[in-house]
Amino acid sequence: MADKRIEGVNMKFELEEYHRGIKNEELIADLQRVASELNKSAVSRADYDEKGKFGTTTHIRRFGSWFNALEKAGLQKTRTPMNLPEEELYKNLEEIWITLGRQPHYREVQKPLSKYHVGTYENRFGTWRKALEKFVAYINNEENKSSEEAIKKLEVEPGTRHKTKRGINWRLRFIVMKRDHFKCKNCGRSPATDQTIVLHVDHIKAWANGGETVLENLQTLCSKCNIGKSNLDA
Numbered sequence: 001m002a003d004k005r006i007e008g009v010n011m012k013f014e015l016e017e018y019h020r021g022i023k024n025e026e027l028i029a030d031l032q033r034v035a036s037e038l039n040k041s042a043v044s045r046a047d048y049d050e051k052g053k054f055g056t057t058t059h060i061r062r063f064g065s066w067f068n069a070l071e072k073a074g075l076q077k078t079r080t081p082m083n084l085p086e087e088e089l090y091k092n093l094e095e096i097w098i099t100l101g102r103q104p105h106y107r108e109v110q111k112p113l114s115k116y117h118v119g120t121y122e123n124r125f126g127t128w129r130k131a132l133e134k135f136v137a138y139i140n141n142e143e144n145k146s147s148e149e150a151i152k153k154l155e156v157e158p159g160t161r162h163k164t165k166r167g168i169n170w171r172l173r174f175i176v177m178k179r180d181h182f183k184c185k186n187c188g189r190s191p192a193t194d195q196t197i198v199l200h201v202d203h204i205k206a207w208a209n210g211g212e213t214v215l216e217n218l219q220t221l222c223s224k225c226n227i228g229k230s231n232l233d234a
Protein backbone atom coordinates (compact mmCIF):
# COMPACT_ATOMS: atom_id res chain seq x y z
CA MET A 1 0.00 0.00 0.00
CA ALA A 2 1.23 3.46 -0.88
CA ASP A 3 0.42 4.80 2.59
CA LYS A 4 3.07 2.60 4.16
CA ARG A 5 5.80 4.59 2.50
CA ILE A 6 5.18 7.68 4.55
CA GLU A 7 6.38 5.91 7.67
CA GLY A 8 9.90 5.63 6.31
CA VAL A 9 12.67 8.12 5.74
CA ASN A 10 10.67 9.94 3.09
CA MET A 11 8.03 11.02 5.53
CA LYS A 12 8.90 14.72 5.42
CA PHE A 13 8.62 14.78 1.65
CA GLU A 14 5.37 12.85 1.62
CA LEU A 15 3.85 15.30 4.08
CA GLU A 16 4.60 18.30 1.89
CA GLU A 17 1.01 19.20 1.23
CA TYR A 18 0.26 19.22 4.91
CA HIS A 19 2.63 22.19 5.42
CA ARG A 20 0.99 24.36 2.85
CA GLY A 21 -0.75 26.40 5.52
CA ILE A 22 2.40 27.09 7.53
CA LYS A 23 3.43 30.72 7.58
CA ASN A 24 6.82 31.82 6.26
CA GLU A 25 7.67 33.08 9.73
CA GLU A 26 7.17 29.64 11.20
CA LEU A 27 9.43 28.03 8.63
CA ILE A 28 12.12 30.65 9.28
CA ALA A 29 11.75 30.37 13.05
CA ASP A 30 12.18 26.62 12.92
CA LEU A 31 15.28 26.99 10.77
CA GLN A 32 16.71 29.44 13.30
CA ARG A 33 15.88 27.04 16.11
CA VAL A 34 17.82 24.20 14.44
CA ALA A 35 20.77 26.52 13.79
CA SER A 36 20.87 27.57 17.38
CA GLU A 37 20.56 23.99 18.65
CA LEU A 38 23.44 22.95 16.43
CA ASN A 39 25.33 26.13 17.22
CA LYS A 40 25.96 26.74 13.53
CA SER A 41 25.85 29.88 11.43
CA ALA A 42 24.37 27.94 8.54
CA VAL A 43 22.35 24.75 8.49
CA SER A 44 22.85 22.07 5.86
CA ARG A 45 19.85 20.38 4.27
CA ALA A 46 20.93 17.13 5.92
CA ASP A 47 21.01 18.83 9.32
CA TYR A 48 17.57 20.27 8.83
CA ASP A 49 16.06 17.06 7.53
CA GLU A 50 17.24 15.42 10.72
CA LYS A 51 16.25 18.08 13.25
CA GLY A 52 13.68 20.26 11.52
CA LYS A 53 9.95 20.17 12.09
CA PHE A 54 9.15 20.43 8.40
CA GLY A 55 11.24 19.39 5.40
CA THR A 56 13.85 21.18 3.35
CA THR A 57 11.70 20.88 0.22
CA THR A 58 9.02 22.94 1.96
CA HIS A 59 11.52 25.73 2.50
CA ILE A 60 12.88 25.46 -1.02
CA ARG A 61 9.44 25.69 -2.59
CA ARG A 62 8.53 28.59 -0.42
CA PHE A 63 11.73 30.63 -0.75
CA GLY A 64 13.08 29.49 -4.10
CA SER A 65 16.21 27.78 -2.80
CA TRP A 66 17.79 26.50 0.40
CA PHE A 67 20.27 29.35 0.18
CA ASN A 68 17.43 31.89 0.11
CA ALA A 69 15.78 30.26 3.09
CA LEU A 70 19.02 30.53 5.06
CA GLU A 71 19.38 34.13 4.01
CA LYS A 72 15.85 34.95 5.15
CA ALA A 73 16.68 33.36 8.48
CA GLY A 74 19.80 35.55 8.71
CA LEU A 75 21.97 32.45 8.63
CA GLN A 76 23.76 32.77 5.34
CA LYS A 77 26.95 34.34 6.58
CA THR A 78 30.27 34.40 4.77
CA ARG A 79 31.77 31.49 6.70
CA THR A 80 29.39 28.74 5.75
CA PRO A 81 30.51 25.28 4.74
CA MET A 82 29.25 26.02 1.23
CA ASN A 83 31.43 29.09 0.80
CA LEU A 84 34.51 27.77 2.56
CA PRO A 85 37.60 27.98 0.39
CA GLU A 86 39.01 24.56 -0.45
CA GLU A 87 42.24 25.67 1.16
CA GLU A 88 40.47 25.99 4.51
CA LEU A 89 39.18 22.43 4.23
CA TYR A 90 42.67 21.22 3.37
CA LYS A 91 44.17 23.06 6.33
CA ASN A 92 41.67 21.49 8.67
CA LEU A 93 42.47 18.08 7.21
CA GLU A 94 46.16 18.77 7.77
CA GLU A 95 45.54 19.58 11.43
CA ILE A 96 43.58 16.39 12.06
CA TRP A 97 46.20 14.34 10.27
CA ILE A 98 48.98 15.83 12.45
CA THR A 99 46.98 15.28 15.62
CA LEU A 100 46.36 11.64 14.78
CA GLY A 101 49.79 11.10 13.25
CA ARG A 102 48.14 9.31 10.34
CA GLN A 103 45.43 9.52 7.71
CA PRO A 104 42.09 10.32 9.36
CA HIS A 105 39.27 7.83 9.02
CA TYR A 106 35.79 8.75 7.83
CA ARG A 107 34.14 8.49 11.24
CA GLU A 108 36.78 10.62 12.94
CA VAL A 109 36.00 13.68 10.85
CA GLN A 110 33.74 15.49 13.26
CA LYS A 111 33.91 17.78 16.26
CA PRO A 112 35.89 18.24 18.42
CA LEU A 113 38.78 16.72 16.43
CA SER A 114 37.71 18.33 13.16
CA LYS A 115 36.27 21.81 12.70
CA TYR A 116 34.15 20.52 9.81
CA HIS A 117 32.02 17.43 9.58
CA VAL A 118 32.87 14.76 7.04
CA GLY A 119 29.61 15.72 5.28
CA THR A 120 31.11 19.10 4.41
CA TYR A 121 33.94 17.29 2.63
CA GLU A 122 31.51 15.00 0.85
CA ASN A 123 29.47 17.97 -0.31
CA ARG A 124 32.52 19.72 -1.65
CA PHE A 125 34.49 16.84 -3.15
CA GLY A 126 31.87 14.18 -3.82
CA THR A 127 33.26 11.56 -1.42
CA TRP A 128 35.63 11.51 1.54
CA ARG A 129 38.07 9.47 -0.55
CA LYS A 130 38.11 12.13 -3.26
CA ALA A 131 38.71 14.83 -0.66
CA LEU A 132 41.77 12.89 0.55
CA GLU A 133 43.02 12.39 -2.99
CA LYS A 134 42.75 16.10 -3.80
CA PHE A 135 44.47 16.99 -0.55
CA VAL A 136 47.38 14.65 -1.31
CA ALA A 137 47.68 15.99 -4.88
CA TYR A 138 47.76 19.54 -3.55
CA ILE A 139 50.49 18.65 -1.06
CA ASN A 140 52.54 16.74 -3.62
CA ASN A 141 52.54 19.74 -5.88
CA GLU A 142 54.24 21.71 -3.10
CA GLU A 143 56.79 18.96 -2.50
CA ASN A 144 58.07 19.31 -6.06
CA LYS A 145 58.83 22.98 -5.45
CA SER A 146 60.51 22.73 -2.06
CA SER A 147 63.66 20.67 -2.34
CA GLU A 148 67.24 21.86 -2.65
CA GLU A 149 67.18 20.54 -6.19
CA ALA A 150 64.08 22.57 -7.06
CA ILE A 151 65.43 25.86 -5.73
CA LYS A 152 68.73 25.53 -7.63
CA LYS A 153 66.95 27.06 -10.59
CA LEU A 154 65.76 30.06 -8.58
CA GLU A 155 67.56 33.37 -8.40
CA VAL A 156 68.61 34.81 -5.03
CA GLU A 157 66.05 37.46 -4.18
CA PRO A 158 67.38 41.01 -4.36
CA GLY A 159 68.36 42.43 -0.97
CA THR A 160 68.50 38.98 0.67
CA ARG A 161 70.88 36.08 0.60
CA HIS A 162 67.93 33.79 0.03
CA LYS A 163 66.12 32.00 -2.69
CA THR A 164 63.25 31.14 -0.40
CA LYS A 165 61.08 33.01 2.05
CA ARG A 166 61.56 32.47 5.75
CA GLY A 167 57.96 31.47 6.42
CA ILE A 168 57.04 27.79 6.15
CA ASN A 169 53.65 27.39 4.50
CA TRP A 170 51.24 24.81 5.87
CA ARG A 171 51.74 22.43 2.96
CA LEU A 172 55.48 22.32 3.46
CA ARG A 173 54.99 21.98 7.20
CA PHE A 174 52.82 18.93 6.55
CA ILE A 175 55.36 17.36 4.17
CA VAL A 176 58.14 17.76 6.76
CA MET A 177 56.05 16.34 9.59
CA LYS A 178 54.92 13.43 7.46
CA ARG A 179 58.52 12.65 6.54
CA ASP A 180 59.38 12.77 10.26
CA HIS A 181 56.41 10.50 11.10
CA PHE A 182 54.63 13.28 13.03
CA LYS A 183 57.15 12.95 15.86
CA CYS A 184 59.69 15.28 17.41
CA LYS A 185 63.09 14.52 15.86
CA ASN A 186 64.76 15.24 19.18
CA CYS A 187 62.66 13.47 21.83
CA GLY A 188 60.36 11.31 19.71
CA ARG A 189 57.15 12.51 21.33
CA SER A 190 54.01 13.04 19.27
CA PRO A 191 50.47 14.48 19.66
CA ALA A 192 49.09 11.04 18.77
CA THR A 193 50.39 9.56 22.02
CA ASP A 194 50.59 12.68 24.19
CA GLN A 195 47.95 15.38 23.83
CA THR A 196 50.18 18.01 25.44
CA ILE A 197 52.67 17.80 22.59
CA VAL A 198 52.57 20.48 19.91
CA LEU A 199 54.77 20.00 16.89
CA HIS A 200 56.64 22.74 15.06
CA VAL A 201 58.75 22.75 11.97
CA ASP A 202 62.15 24.26 12.47
CA HIS A 203 65.01 25.39 10.23
CA ILE A 204 68.05 23.18 10.95
CA LYS A 205 70.39 25.89 9.73
CA ALA A 206 68.67 29.10 10.82
CA TRP A 207 67.21 31.17 8.02
CA ALA A 208 68.95 34.22 9.52
CA ASN A 209 72.26 32.43 9.03
CA GLY A 210 71.59 31.66 5.40
CA GLY A 211 69.55 28.46 5.76
CA GLU A 212 66.85 28.02 3.16
CA THR A 213 63.23 26.98 3.58
CA VAL A 214 63.60 23.62 1.85
CA LEU A 215 62.77 20.08 2.89
CA GLU A 216 66.39 19.17 3.55
CA ASN A 217 66.83 22.08 5.95
CA LEU A 218 63.63 21.56 7.92
CA GLN A 219 62.84 19.24 10.80
CA THR A 220 59.97 18.47 13.15
CA LEU A 221 60.45 19.46 16.77
CA CYS A 222 58.00 19.58 19.66
CA SER A 223 57.46 22.98 21.27
CA LYS A 224 59.46 21.91 24.33
CA CYS A 225 62.53 20.92 22.37
CA ASN A 226 62.13 23.94 20.12
CA ILE A 227 62.45 26.35 23.06
CA GLY A 228 66.15 25.58 23.35
CA LYS A 229 66.60 26.56 19.73
CA SER A 230 64.42 29.68 19.69
CA ASN A 231 67.25 32.02 20.74
CA LEU A 232 69.15 30.95 17.67
CA ASP A 233 66.45 32.59 15.57
CA ALA A 234 65.59 29.34 13.89
Ligand SMILES: [Zn+2]
Binds near residue numbers: 184187223
Ligand atom coordinates in the same frame (compact mmCIF):
# COMPACT_ATOMS: atom_id res chain seq x y z
ZN1 LIG B 1 60.79 17.08 21.53
